[in-house]
Amino acid sequence: MASAPELTPSSTSPLYAQIAQRMALLIDHRAFKPGQRLPSVRDLAATNGVSISTAVQALRWLEERNLVEARPKSGYFVAQSGRALALPATSRPPRRSMVVERQSRAEVLMALAETSHVVSFGGACPKDPLFFDETRVRTALNRATRAHRFSLVEYSDSPGSQALRTAAVQRALHLGCQLEADNIVVTASCIHAVGLCLRAVSKPGDIVALESPTHFGFLDLLESLNLRVLEIPTHPKEGISLAALQLALDTQPVKAVLTVPTLSNPLGAVMRHQNKKALVKMLADRQIPLIEDVVFNDLMASDERRKAAKAFDVDGGVMVCGSFSKTVAPGIRLGWVEAGRWHDTVRRLKRTQGVPTNAVLENALADLVTQVGYESRLRRLSQYMKERLSEARDLIAQSFPKGTRVSAPPSGYTLWLELPEQFDAMQLFRQCQREDIIFGPGGLFSATDRFDHCLRLSFAGPWTHVEKRALVRMGELARQQMGVVVAPG
Template identity: 70%
Template sequence: MPSHSPDPSQPLYAQIAQGISQLIDGQVFKAGKRLPSVREVAAQNTVSVSTAVQAYRWLEERNLITAKPKSGYYVASRNKGPALPATSRPPKYSLQVDSQNRSEQIGLENFPGPIVSFGGTCPKDPDFFDEARVRAAVNRATREHRFSLVAYTDSSGTPALKESVSRRALHLGCRLQPDNIVIASSCINAVSLCLRAVTKPGDVVALESPTHFGFLDLIESLNLRALEIPTHPKDGMSLSALQLALDTQPVKAVLSVPTLSNPLGAVMKNSDKKALVQMLTKHQVPLIEDVVFNDLLASDERRKAAKAYDVDGWVMVCGSFSKTLTPGVRMGWCEAGRWKDSVMRLKSVHGIQTTDVLEHALADLLTQSNYEARMRRLSGFLRERLEEARNIISECFPSGTRVSRPASGYTLWVELPEAFNTMELFKQCMAQGISFGPGALFTATDRFDHCLRLSFAGTWTDVERQALRKIGEISKGVA
């Protein structure tokens, strides 16, 4: 295999992966055929085995190759399936968010019988996480820090967890000082603290379109206005549209998920993340960045946060490990840049305290040597699940259906032809004991009535596969 010509702007593993990608495109390596082993790639390119592994992970995340246990890597099928959804086109003005709580609209409390849910993104499949390892960490923390149960905690969080978060942030390209990190009760709580620090009621917040319905609930609760920015299902928020918004609207903050956005699963290019930070720094508008899904990507280069390009403290980065490590220890964190003191004060004023024992347990889990192996395993699970779901959608949903193709994550965004109404589809599916997220929940506008978000955070058995086919069957009758 010839070495790929070096490109100083790309890491070595990416150069090798791009060379292999070109060979796949030229059908030197044909669909379904086994690729050279990792050791062969390393030898042919005079690199370490770890660099060759990173190159193959780069290709995996782009769905160009697949890994088969104890067999090696194979070229993925050339069948690309349904097209990607169109880039969103929200209005160019901000809106007051005024709707019934979106989180409650897909709640199932009053449903009388069992239900197959494609609604929420809280991971519920026991295969995703090592419950015994989590329990052992909590037991150790309870034993070693038992006196913390009868004492007040430090308002900003325990040093152990802040140091662990700081070390994990290196994988995002960020050098965060532990003393500047604030531990919150969840990622959405961290986002809330950041919004409170930089806005007042009536202010305009720019965000992706479609966006996480929890963000819209939060904006509504703080009496803020939402300005939705056109967003591509692969590359994320349009920087040209954001620039226009900054030039014409009184934007006070930008709330964004540049890596594996929810619900689209878009991953902004690193060059665009850098440009985003430079743009907002120039306009002196804070970016509140959610990095909760970044660890689901296999390489640090792909995980890189916009915060990595922040020089002057205009980026407030928020995260948690509830989607990647353990949903039960639901704590978040943030590093709020130049608003650090304001966020710490807001946490204290609002009485938002976390539990020292759980903080120590989470710090323990974050520093264990097999963390990266567990992330690769989880990411592999999710990629396979999403690809299988895409295939079912391609077979069973109406002609012309478009589907996102995220590199990993828990969700797919499905765009039916415009004649379809997914709120009516939701009602009919609920009557059959099947739930999902209607597209109207993910916007403050009147758009996305023909779209839906499917979450695959629960179990994935023949029951769920059949339920997904049922959604497609029912959808054909609601145009």
């Protein structure tokens, strides 16, 4: 049995990774079988002559790759494989750039927004009350309102409060980035930050390269700025293809690259650190800016896996954009950007566009992300989502047509499904809509029609027996469309 390159031990890898890769090979060769308990942390440390913390890192490496699962007070066990689900194929978009013209998406986007009376697998913004402590958020807002009450009757065009910019710098350390608060600009959202970056480095008609499939919000933004899109082949686990990107840069006048290297939306792909470093160098050699969205990085369970491409930036060529809407409080929809060489331009654009941010919200958010226990809450959220996605994959394996391929992200809120090419995701969307079930048809995530047989499912909302039954029902409808007889009940 051939082993994946990531499972092959390398002397250049950190010690914990070498241990984990050796164990991964044992799992791959079924020396450890599904459901079997692994050696304890202490035993693993003693056997390899390493510290307890190194042994824990090795087990987390395996856990983040869905090879093992942690059970409270019981230890680590080899993950149960269930029915085999292949990953989606690496995308193969056209090699030419194109104008984004997707007016037909408006109907679907409106349906995704109207989710008050439906089971929604549509939005990637978390809506499950279990994710967030509403009392904690309200308390922080009350404190900020008392401390900064005069800001509510004052006009401000500042780059953001010192407290939130400092908090963003502190959180960036978990991404491997050493930033300066004076270089942070607070924005109305992460997508607003991305928009400022695009305006700073491009003009209408320019070409922007990005992953394929990509977040539909990026496509809307590029369309509004009259920018051309060049979609780059993307692997569902490893992320954007560097070879394909290099070919694109050699043959087309790309002005910027827009990526989500960690937990990309919708695939949930995570680029390896060496590939992030190579990406940064490739673009630096050509003086092409990289716009990096790190909004999902904190959903990874450890700093080692959270590391951003920005961590490898040495000349200010990476413009990093983030927010805390996916991990702290979606209602406080503030973002931030460190724009590297384009800092002054981005700061000016925020001011001239007249999109000020609110000091009370900024200070409340700074309070929330610097509280003791925030990091442990992130780890719990990451584990919670990992378990939820695993359960959803099992239901998809049982319910959807044979041949359905499903992404396997280490965390995050979304799964990407690829069905046989003759499948019509929009037909399924309309059928599900009549039964008050909503999801994201694959056509939303590209400027082409190449993903009309795909769909994105978001599990950011409640996850009860109602949602699980709805997911099974989606599978039944998909099987009916493929001509599979579905037994009643």
